Structure formats: C-alpha cells, structure tokens
Amino acid sequence: MMIDLTTTITKEFLEWMENSPNNKHVNTGHVGTHLDTYKKSSIPLEYFKTKGVVIDVEKIANLREITVKDVIEVEIPPNGFVLFYTGRINEFEYGSEQYFANHPQLSHELLDYLLKKKICFIGIDCAGVRRGEEHQAADELCELNGCYVIENLCNLQKLIDKKFEIYTMWLDNPRATGLPCKVLAEII
Numbered sequence: 019m020m021i022d023l024t025t026t027i028t029k030e031f032l033e034w035m036e037n038s039p040n041n042k043h044v045n046t047g048h049v050g051t052h053l054d055t056y057k058k059s060s061i062p063l064e065y066f067k068t069k070g071v072v073i074d075v076e077k078i079a080n081l082r083e084i085t086v087k088d089v090i091e092v093e094i095p096p097n098g099f100v101l102f103y104t105g106r107i108n109e110f111e112y113g114s115e116q117y118f119a120n121h122p123q124l125s126h127e128l129l130d131y132l133l134k135k136k137i138c139f140i141g142i143d144c145a146g147v148r149r150g151e152e153h154q155a156a157d158e159l160c161e162l163n164g165c166y167v168i169e170n171l172c173n174l175q176k177l178i179d180k181k182f183e184i185y186t187m188w189l190d191n192p193r194a195t196g197l198p199c200k201v202l203a204e205i206i
Contacts, residue, residue, distance in 0.1 A: 023101075023141070023171045023184075023201040024051045031113050048196035050112070053139075053188050054157040054167045056195045061166060061188065065138045069095035070184040070203060072103050072177045079104035079122035086131045099139040099184045100132060103174035106144035112170060121145045129156060133163040139186065141168040141201070168199055181206050 027050040048054075055061070073092055075084045084102060094100060102124070110117040121144040124132075129147065132140060140147060140160060146169050148156035157167045168186070182205045188197040 019205045021173050021176050021182075021203045021205070023173050023203055024199065025107065025112050025170045025172045026050075027112075049198075051168065051170045051172075051199050051201060052196040053186075053199050054154075054169065054196055055161060056154055056158050057161050058192070058195070059161055062138075064097075065166075066186060068097060068099040068138050068184050068186070070099040070101060070177070070182050071095060072101045072174050072180075074103045074175075074178050075122070076103055076105035076175075079106065083123055083125040084128060085125045086128050089128065089131070094132070094135045094137060096136060098135075098137050099141060099186070100135075100137055101141040101171065101174050101177070101184075102143070103178060104142065104144050105175070107170065107172050108143075108175070112172075118145050121149060123148050123152075124156075126156075129159065133160065133165055137165055139166050139168055139184075141171045141174075143171045143174050145169055168201060171201060173203075177203055177205070 071092060071094060073089050075088055104122040106121055124147045146153045147167050160167050182203045185202045187200045191197060
C-alpha cells in the first residue's frame with residue numbers, strides 16, 4: 019500500500035504567498051513539502067529509495083524539545099529516513115499562523131545523534147527541525163553531513179509501528195534553497 023506524505027498546496031494559498039511580504043519563500047522553494055539545501059550540495063540519486071522509521075512524539079512535541087532519550091530505543095535504519103510525527107500538521111492547517119508559530123523542534127543533541135547514524139533524511143510534519151534563526155543553521159549542519167531535512171510532511175500517523183520504504187523525488191533548481199518534493203511511503 020502506498021501513502022502520500024506530501025502536503026497539498028492549494029492554488030489560493032500559493033497566490034496568497036506570492037502576494038505577501040513573505041513571497042521570498044515561494045521564490046526560494048520553501049513552500050509545502052520541500053527539501054532544504056542551503057549549501058546546494060549534490061543529493062545522491064540513491065537517496066531516492068530509503069528504509070524509513072516514524073518516531074511518534076505527538077504527546078511531548080508541544081511541551082519540550084524532542085531529545086535523544088525520546089529515540090534511543092528506536093532502531094534507526096542505516097542510510098534511512100527518520101520521520102518525526104509531532105501531529106502539528108493535523109492540529110493546525112498548513113500555512114496558518116498557528117502552524118508556523120512556536121512549532122516543535124529537535125534538540126541539538128538529537129540532531130548530532132541522528133547525523134552520527136549516517137541517515138539520508140530527517141522528515142517532520144511541521145515547519146522545520148529548529149525555529150527562527152536556528153532553522154537554517156540546523157538544515158546546513160545536516161546537509162554538510164550528507165543528510166537533508168524535509169519539512170511539512172503529512173500522513174505520518176499512518177506509518178506508526180509499520181515497516182515501510184520511502185520514495186523521495188525532488189526537483190533540482192540551481193537557485194532555490196528549498197526543493198519541492200514528492201514523498202511516498204510503501205508499506206512492506
């Protein structure tokens with residue numbers, strides 16, 4: 019069974035973004051489900067298909083940072099895709115002020131832990147793995163370690179306690195630092 023993890027963007031939302039003061043997000047690719055690549059590194063084609071694991075942090079994501087202790091017992095697949103289900107995209111509509119405000123985030127120690135595992139992707143169902151000025155720095159740290167952050171995913175709750183593979187497709191763009199993605203999970 020295939021599950022689409024890509025957040026749908028309406029034409030109206032895209033038009034609103036293009037006409038807002040924040041339209042730089044549209045021009046640089048940071049709308050909807052996208053992969054952050056601030057350093058413009060070359061993403062290996064082997065990343066197209068990875069084994070995935072969902073970590074359910076919905077009960078704690080709005081209370082505190084997600085830490086290593088929340089994932090220490092999870093088997094992280096080598097060269098895998100680690101997805102964090104925070105429930106944010108189910109709680110607030112994508113694009114709403116509430117969706118972006120004070121969204122869940124991963125601790126710095128957790129990011130270091132995951133990068134040592136040599137994974138391909140970190141995915142999350144909110145606006146990023148860190149907030150504010152730390153957002154881009156966290157994405158760059160991941161990218162410099164061969165791992166890419168994919169934001170604004172949906173339907174992650176459908177993968178909890180399941181075995182699955184992820185198919186990630188991105189569109190290269192020499193100028194954009196956010197590459198639109200189509201992300202699909204196949205339950206095996």
